[in-house]
Structures are given as structure tokens and as C-alpha cells.
Amino acid sequence: MDIAAVNALPYEDFVNILGNVVEKCPIITAAVWSRRPFVNFTALEAAISEFIDELPESGKEGILRCHPDLAGRDLRGGTLTRESREEQAGAGMDALSSAEASSVARLNEEYKERFGFPFVICARMTDKANILRQLSERCRNERAAERARGIEEVKKICRLRLQALVLSEASNKL
Numbered sequence: 378m379d380i381a382a383v384n385a386l387p388y389e390d391f392v393n394i395l396g397n398v399v400e401k402c403p404i405i406t407a408a409v410w411s412r413r414p415f416v417n418f419t420a421l422e423a424a425i426s427e428f429i430d431e432l433p434e435s436g437k438e439g440i441l442r443c444h445p446d447l448a449g450r451d452l453r454g455g456t457l458t459r460e461s462r463e464e465q466a467g468a469g470m471d472a473l474s475s476a477e478a479s480s481v482a483r484l485n486e487e488y489k490e491r492f493g494f495p496f497v498i499c500a501r502m503t504d505k506a507n508i509l510r511q512l513s514e515r516c517r518n519e520r521a522a523e524r525a526r527g528i529e530e531v532k533k534i535c536r537l538r539l540q541a542l543v544l545s546e547a548s549n550k551l
């Protein structure tokens with residue numbers, strides 16, 4: 378779908394199609410609908426990014442809390458969204474050894490204990506080894522730094538999910 382088709386979508390279709398570009402946060406998509414028409418893909422992505430940036434800390438932490446743990450209960454229980462399932466599988470989260478799975482689970486819990494929101498990383502831009510490394514390294518950061526880093530990762534996830542749905546101007550060039 379190109380940006381003209383996006384701009385022509387009625388509200389319900391806009392949210393049905395784009396509502397999960399930020400995991401389980403359709404309110405973000407619902408909010409930016411009123412900023413259409415978007416001159417191009419970048420403008421749509423910027424509208425989402427700006428809405429997130431304008432949220433108070435509690436709102437940003439709420440977005441992070443909407444993300445399922447990597448290799449967590451949702452993956453094991455088959456309750457991940459399609460996007461998350463594909464992203465996590467792509468980073469090998471569904472093929473961990475038992476030792477890897479228990480250290481990911483332990484580090485996820487440690488992280489959540491410390492910050493009150495889950496560790497979030499854009500799985501499609503990394504791999505299992507880097508996830509394990511980042512999980513232990515980032516646990517030592519300050520809360521504000523991790524809130525900002527997590528939101529950065531959410532924006533990367535959002536951009537990739539948007540690119541899967543909407544033609545970005547780069548891909549329009551032959």
C-alpha cells in the first residue's frame with residue numbers, strides 16, 4: 378500500500394491495518410490518524426514518533442510494558458501477536474538451549490525487577506548472542522537511560538512493521 382492509499386483509509390481500516398505497529402498500542406495509531414494526509418512514509422513514521430515523544434514517562438513505560446518478554450510466557454504459550462512471533466523467531470528466541478532459555482528468563486526478571494518495565498530490543502535487527510549480551514549489560518543502566526533506550530527500540534520495531542505494510546519512498550524509486 379502506498380502513502381496515498383494510507384491517507385484514503387477510513388479511520389476503522391487505518392487502525393485495523395496499522396494498529397499494531399507499536400505492539401498492543403492501537404491508541405497511538407488512532408491518535409495519529411487525525412494528522413493525515415501524510416506527505417510520505419517518513420511523515421507517517423515521524424507522526425508516530427512525535428506522539429510517543431510527547432508522552433509523559435508513565436506513558437512511555439506503559440508502551441514498554443505492552444511488549445511481550447523475549448522467549449517469555451507468550452512465546453511458550455503461543456499467545457504472541459503474529460508480528461512478535463515472527464520477530465522473536467527471526468532472532469532465534471524460539472530455538473534457545475535450556476541453558477540459554479533460563480538465562481534469558483532470569484535476566485528478563487532481573488531487568489523487570491530493577492526498572493518496572495520489560496527489556497525491549499528490536500529483535501529483527503539483532504541476534505541471539507547480542508540479545509543475551511545486551512540483556513546483561515543494559516541491566517546495569519539507570520532507569521531513565523533504559524526508558525529512553527527501550528523507546529528507541531520500540532521505534533525501530535515500529536519502522537520495520539510500518540515498512541512491511543506501507544511502501545516507503547525509498548522503495549518507490551525504480
Ligand SMILES: NC(=O)NC1=NC(=O)NC1=O
Pocket residue numbers: 444445446447460461462464465495496497498499500501534
Ligand atoms: N521484549 C521485546 O523486545 N519484545 C520484542 N522485540 C521485538 O522485536 N519483537 C518483540 O516481541
